[in-house]
Amino acid sequence: MISDHNQLRAATFISRRHLILAGGVAATAMLIKPRAVLAATDGISRSAESIHQEVSFTSDPKRIYEALTEAKRFDRVVQLSGVMQSAALAQMKKPTEIDNNEGGAFSAFGGYITGRQIELIPSELIVQAWRVGSWDRGLYSIAKFALMQHDTGSRLLFDHTGFPVGQADHLATGWKEHYWDPLHKYLSEG
Numbered sequence: 001m002i003s004d005h006n007q008l009r010a011a012t013f014i015s016r017r018h019l020i021l022a023g024g025v026a027a028t029a030m031l032i033k034p035r036a037v038l039a040a041t042d043g044i045s046r047s048a049e050s051i052h053q054e055v056s057f058t059s060d061p062k063r064i065y066e067a068l069t070e071a072k073r074f075d076r077v078v079q080l081s082g083v084m085q086s087a088a089l090a091q092m093k094k095p096t097e098i099d100n101n102e103g104g105a106f107s108a109f110g111g112y113i114t115g116r117q118i119e120l121i122p123s124e125l126i127v128q129a130w131r132v133g134s135w136d137r138g139l140y141s142i143a144k145f146a147l148m149q150h151d152t153g154s155r156l157l158f159d160h161t162g163f164p165v166g167q168a169d170h171l172a173t174g175w176k177e178h179y180w181d182p183l184h185k186y187l188s189e190g
Helices: 002-040 061-069 071-081 168-188
Strands: 050-057 105-108 113-121 125-132 141-150 153-161
Touching: 050 168, 061 071, 061 125, 061 141, 061 153, 061 168, 071 105, 071 168, 153 168
Parallel strands: none
Antiparallel strands: 050 153, 105 113, 113 125, 125 141, 141 153
16 A cells, blocks of 8 residues: 555656646746747848849949939930830830939839939939839839949949849849840940
8 A cells, every 4th residue: 555655646746747847838938939929020021132233334424314314315215125115015105204303203114113213412323212013002112323433434333122022033134124234225325
């Protein structure tokens, strides 16, 4: 009988120990879990994409600035890009419109690209709230064009941030094909 009592006591002791240990683990998990949930819901995105491109031109910064901020000049860049030949954009037929004052609106590529001029420093800096027509309403990215004299021409430092995740490759290609390449052609026209 004593051995049965000792076995019962030992079993009870082990069960209490396991219970206490399990309770301690549960309590610790409850303390840790809110931090994990807080980290997941703190509202900070850690997965943003951005584009940085550097382009050299043989023209001075003033001429590049004017090509990017004056409707008639940029419309020629749009024409040289050939993008308006696509069926989807050709139907839009909306002309390039650019208000080259801070806060002014712009629309290009048949209205597919729209936005606002945020900061303008002639021949030096263009910062735009920039969007593609297929993005959700109210979604704008930031496009920054910094111009500087470089050797016998200019250097354009371009940064694009705040666009939807997963679109970096498409946008980076678009900047080259629809902005930089036709801008080179436009500037070589004289």
